[in-house]
Amino acid sequence: MLTAPKLDYALLAPILIILGAALVGVLVEAFIKQAWRAKLQLAIALGGIIIAFEQLFRVRNQTSSIAAVTSVSIDGVGIFMQGAILVFAFLGILIIADQDNFAPQASALPGSSEEATALQSGKQQTEVFPLTLFAVSGMMLFPIATDFITLFVALEVLSLPLYLMAGLSRRRRLLSQEAALKYFLLGAYSSAFFLFGAALLYGYSGTLSLNGLTDAIHGSGGNDVFLLLGIAFLSVGLLFKVGAVPFHSWTPDVYQGAPTPITGFMAAATKAAAFGATIRIFYVGLDAAQLSWKPIISIIAVITMVIGSVAAISQRDMKRLLAFSSIAHAGFILTAVVSLNKNALSATLFYLAAYGVATIGAFGIVTLVRDSAGEVSDLNRWVGLGKKSPLVASVFSLFLLSFAGIPLTSGFVGKFSIFSAAYESGNIYLVVAGVLSSAIAVFFYLRIILMLFFADATNDSVSVIIPSLLTRISITISALVTIILGVAPSLLLNVAQNFAYFLR
């Protein structure tokens, strides 16, 4: 007779609450009157996130490796990542709530008469809220999963809604749908790689769990063709999700095509979830075999930093530029991943949190810059924005300075902690590569600031719409966090240090 597995609901509750809110959202979409939907969906999504965060806060000091038999491990890193993802989701949804960015009826073909009707009637579908929540639940599961089946399920749960969300843009719909398709196809490939890697590792170790894998490596000496191939394929899947070179080519296209609020949410939260899982897999599952993967991941970190920074220089589109900047940041975080010490772990946590918040804020501002035909991401048309809207331009510059790692912003502290962790582990060449690519990156961030402030506006320059209250709240929080973490980083650094441990 089968017995039901024993689940520790208190510890799993944050994920379950989000899933529940997502399901309620689906019902709302089906049964509630059009006029009430948007507000109700927003309330459900925000409410779900707040309650989930509250529950997470309540169990923050508990740990368990048997919360769901042995499939998940609730530990410091897991709880920190879940909290960070919930914060990103909260800030992201505030911007997503501006429904003007989304197609009124996503199922209508671009240019069809259904689309025109949907536009005219002003009836806006709001499936984006439950989709976001489903993605969030997957993202929260991904960093705590400790066996390959759960990891894969989480990966798919977080990815599938994102593929759809990337295609929801109201304007330039073909570009958006192209992005969605590209993301889906490449994402499917990378999932397949991940699964194949998991299968090979199962063949090697005879177990699906990360702890079992470590034991097997200790038993066999860690030099086995199945192990090496398994690590390689698994890494491809993970590196695709974090957007590391040479698996990065989807990033600019998807970032550009997706509706900007989705891009911001995705850039912050997907990266956090994927890195959360990556550090768990590498620190817990593959630590014993580090000699086999560390050199190659280090090289990938270096080329990711360099190519991300160099390629960003030639970009003429703000969203593509931020995409390449996110690639460069993935390289910086990989630097910490290969450092394999406790400081690297806390540096990664801090960096992901600081970078994510600034990213959501930056993309939030991109949603505000428009002309009569909608959002404008062409860099040349941002010229002189500082004159027209000094506040928006200043806040955007603040985010850029944080990305560039200028002192007194959160990005600097993140970079400093990552570099010192890398130096500590003896990877001085990674520090040098990081410093040099930072120098390259500084160039294109500053060039934007230069364009915003020191150039005169041309006739086809854009204007900034007056942001909705929710967008304003989101951007304000992001900006404040970016400054506060730059001036008083201890507030989060100490938390990150306390949570920088895995339960093996």
Place this chain on the structure above:
Amino acid sequence: MSILTTLQLLPLFGAVVIAVLPVRNAKLIKQVALGFSLLVAVVSIIMALGFESNSGALQFVESRAWISAFNINYAVGIDGMALALILMTTILVPIVFLAGWNESENGRWSVKTFYILLLILETMMIGVFAATDVFLFYVIFEAMLLPVYFLIGGYGFGDRAAAAMKFLLYSLFGGLLMLAAVIGLYIISTNQGGGTFDITKLSELTIDTATQNWLFLGFFIAFAIKAPLWPFHTWLPTAAKSATAGTSTLLLGVLDKVGTYGMIRFCMSFFPDATKTFTPAIITLAVISILYGAFLAIGQKDINSLIAFTSISHFGFITLGIFALTSQGLTGAIFYMVNHGFSTAALFLTAGWMIKRRGSTQISDFGGLQRVTPVLAWSFFLAGMSALALPGLSSFVSEFLVLLGSFAKYPVAAILGTTGIILAALYVLIAVQKSLHGETPSSSAGMVDLNLREKIAIAPVILVLVFLGFYPKPVLNVINPTTQSVMTHAGVSDPVAKVAK
């Protein structure tokens, strides 16, 4: 809260006050800014009076935990060198405000923004010399670039955006190299019993030779870009050409001193062995800078570029004095840093007035100013004499000390450096002759002489130059203990018996 922290926070408080003033009332904003800068100057003088000049120890120290995860503290304290540089800063700022009363009005942004940026900059300039925590120093070192970037890009002339960008990129590049070295030092200190950024503790580390050399270079290149040493100097002439007179004064007079200050404070005390290894190379660069700066200055047609190149030459002298590793050389170099601040201020401010009145930056557009605007002309003349180190002006004392100190160890370098003095006479006198003497072209005939405000601004600068030229003792007394402790720490001593000062 020590008086040092108070001094740092005062300008910042002034910036906050200005931020709430109405943007239209430019006059009030200027008066408040000037008031705060004068207050800062007074407080700094009060602080200086309480300074024990015969002690080599850090004074007015204060330390508070900032980022406990990395044992980073807000730690400040000053010795004689830092005191002299802080005093120079706090005295120059009100002079700059007064001299460039109207230079904020043709900018891209409001007068209000201009003074907020300048006051924030003053806070950082004091902080950068006061910091005794390397991380704090680094943060200010980098963050202070931003106000200058906006001051050049927003209120400058010509191709100001490009000049601002070039300035920032050069400095940030150097800063990032330094960041790597700072992290390296931190990790080394972690491995030797407790990570720290305290400069006293860091200077007691034992570091192996290879690491020392790399870390030294990380710091040194950052400082060589800052205090532009050939071949890292190319940003300076463009920046000086585009910035307003006041910004240039602070940029060359104070900010660039952070470079030479850092060489003494960090390069020499953290890496004594590497310092000795690299000394010959650095001396060579210093001599090249002296001659290169002087030769290019002779050929400049633009007044501001001329001043910029003379500064490159002078920074060569300062670097020569520092790395001669003798007490006269070092004392001379530190004194030179102070004198150069005032001397450059005199040059940039008087040149700025000439440019504003004539509407041109070309030396050839001026002529016979001695007849039309005698006070302005005499001020420019004196500033020029200070640049060529005329005996009786303070720069002579420092230049003499530097050459004396370096001759003891590097006679060839000192002799080559001395030719720099002759070239200095050439570039100054050519500019003076062309602009002040000869025929007065009709375009210059209508120029008006300095008004009372401008006279009040330039008077203290000239007073300082003359006073310290005849009686340098008060400043030298303050500097000497620093020199002694740096020399002792770097493990070097004077080669011959000391020459009586």
